[in-house]
Amino acid sequence: LRCFARSNGGLVIDEYRAKIWPVLARRLVKSDEDEEIDYDSVSSVSDTNSIRSSDDEDELKSHPEWNQVALDVHRTLARFPPNITDETRTTLQDQLTPLIIRVLRTNPRFRYYQGFHDVCLTVILVCGKEVAYEVCRNLANHGPFRSYLLKSLDKSVLKELELLYVILSRADPQLERVLREVHLGTMFALSWPLTWFSHSLNHYQQIVRFFDVFLASPPLTSIYVSAAIVLKRKSAILTSQREMPIIHQLLMNMPNELHLDAILSDSLYLASLMPPLALKTEFTRLYRARVSFRWPPISRYAITMVAAVGVAGAAYYFNLGSRFSFSF
Structure with a gap:
């Protein structure tokens, strides 16, 4: 199944994804050489395979993160595929906030971050409410999102994004040097690992294709994908003005x-x-031995802040003609 998910075209259609994503989420690839764990037997007092009935809604609404989650879910209109009816969208949004709160309740130390709702929305769109909770619970408790939910973003995702520059310094030293010299930082890519690109990609089929791969791959795969995307934009970067905002x-x-x-x-x-x-x-x-940098702390709700500094305009896409020239 993992090979199928990582192959060209991925899992092809959502009917396959709805059956395969839960299997992959129960057998997530662990970091480095860690052994896989089957999470079928892992449970908590709030775990079930479907969203609880409305009888529990008052209890869920008492969760300290409810209001922020509800606000973010309300903003998800643009994330729905164009063929979704208003009635279906409203129903899914009504289901999404309780689902997220239930996931957060599986660990009392979880703190919601802005963007986790994008992940859960993608899962509920593919799997439906009966299975989405199981998938999201496993991703939160045993996948890459665990770190983001447990730690401050500067101690989790920002540390991972520092690896982006390490990769670029080996894959394309010229490009890495340009980005570093303009003090670009990593805020441009903040939402990429936090949401598995679901906040940034423009088309639903692109999003679920990336989810296919991430569900079947080690936790840092989103960082390697981030590096590959930056490398694909090399021509556009090098021909643009050498200014950080641009x-x-x-x-x-x-x-x-x-x-x-x-x-x-x-x-x-x-x-x-x-x-x-x-x-x-x-x-x-080796990278830190020759480069010294430290990014400032960032808010758990920084995705909206990053988006707010943007200006309208289309980005150019340039495809490199060859693999990378590595520097070792």
């Missing part, structure tokens, strides 16, 4: 058309040359 906006705005299979193939290639454990240890040590 490059930030260029990268933050995803092109409508993306060569998804090429990007995913490149990300797997990067991961094969710089495996996660080596990337986080030896390659990072």
Whole structure:
């Protein structure tokens, strides 16, 4: 199933995804050489396979994160596929907030971050409410989102995004140097791992295609995909003005058309040359030995802030003609 999910075209249609995503979520690929764990037997007092009845709504509404989650869910209109009726959309939105709160309640230390609702929305669109909770619960408790829900973003996702520069320094030193010299930082890519790109991609089919791969791959795969996307934009970056706001906006705005299979193939290639454990240890040590940087702390609700600084305009997409020239 993992090979199917990572193959060109992925799981093809949502009918397959609705059956396969729950299986993949129960057998998530662990970090580095950790053994897989079957989570079928993992339970908590709030775990069931479907959303609780409306009798529990008052209890769920007492959760301290309810109001923020409800606000974010209300803003998800643009995330629904165009063929979804208003009635269906309203029903799904009504189901989404309780689902997210139930996931948060599985661990008393979980703190909601803005963007987790995008992940859960994608799952409920594909799997429906009866299965979405199980998938989201496993992603939150045993997948890459666990760190984001338990830690501050500067100690979780921001630390992961630092690896983006480590990868770029090996894959394309010129490009990494340009981004570093304009003090670009990583805010342009903040939503990419936090939402598995569901907040940034323009088309539903692109989003579910990425979810296919992430559900079947190690936790840091979204960082390798982020690097592959930046590398694909090299020509646009190098021909733009060397100013941080301009490059930030260029990268933050995803092109409508993306060569998804090429990007995913490149990300797997990067991961094969710089495996996660080596990337986080030896390659990072070498990079830090010659480059000193520290990003400022960021808010758990920073995605809206990042989007607010954008300006209207289309981003250009340039496809590199060859693989990367690595520097070791």
